[in-house]
Amino acid sequence: MSTSGSRRIDEIGNESRRRILDAAEDLFTERGFERTSFAEIAERSGISRGSIPWHFKNKHGLFLAVIERAMDRAMAPERRTSFPTLADLAEEFSAWVRNGDSTLVFMALTEAMHSSGAVHGQYQEFFAQHRHGLERWLRAQRPASAEAGTAAKREHAFAVAFTGTLFGIHLQALVDPDNVDFEEAIRLVAAEFGKDLRALWDDAPVPSDPGQ
Template structure:
């Protein structure tokens, strides 16, 4: 009996996994095209070829489906294992170019629009995405840290550098989506890479000044 039932159970699981994947693929496409609010279960059913009643069976409700789409998009954009080894800065920029050119890359900015509201179901997921991106960059920077650098000070400077670099990459991504013919993506990324490489030594040699310190210095200079 066990021998007979096990293959049947695996086949059911395979059918369930395939249905789930098709629903997620359709939802991701539609969310990127129309946004969350203007996408219904009926739309997803028609696009995926899966019955409307199967969608809540897999994901409970629309929030559950949105969260599943977001989690998969985040994992695809920044896999958990990506920074188990230390990438080069060139690989970081290659990742960004690949992400911009990927299908439905606009979804990350659809998610951002939803995440800006603290009550959105995807707010925490987008925070996780940004944290993972910054954490990967910090890991790379930490591997370049010179011997003798104060760990506490260096960590603060690496964190600030990672935030700046991540912001630039996201900004280029957004421009490429809105104005794809307005500039050369590879040239823009190479330019930023050269700029950050040129100033990399300053991450550890020049502690980042606080906003108050900069204001005080400006006042002193004006006086």
């Protein structure tokens, strides 16, 4: 087969894969993993049902591919390495929530919490990348007089607390949107966490961290 013919087959395969992923992402978000069938994904994507396992082996493989793609969008390098202010970081988080990826990522939480498999690993990596980006931002502002080991533990604890607060607010907004002003709560968190960052490196007890 000619090089151009092989390239065309690859392009068709990539397009089919993209259409399947787009359809599965929409249906998983709308209906949930358990209530979505290959037949529905095939109808929504316009790709034959038999092509889905050819690309993804099984439903779990498709689900993992959908989650990986959504997390890749959320973990773009510019989102996890450069945060000029906490307010900017909070706004980036709000933008991510508004684009719809976050709903799908939260949908994977149940499986991630009850599994030690690939989805669990992806979820761990997703949160770790968010924390590490914030820790790098804090480290860039660390006073020269701060003791490195102690400062690193405090920065990690701050990143855990800030990340957890943002996602906790978002979860409340998903569950009870009529009673949660998401944007206002996110702005308040950024303002409160950013009031006096120098206190982070003051001489105070360091919280224990079993993961360190």
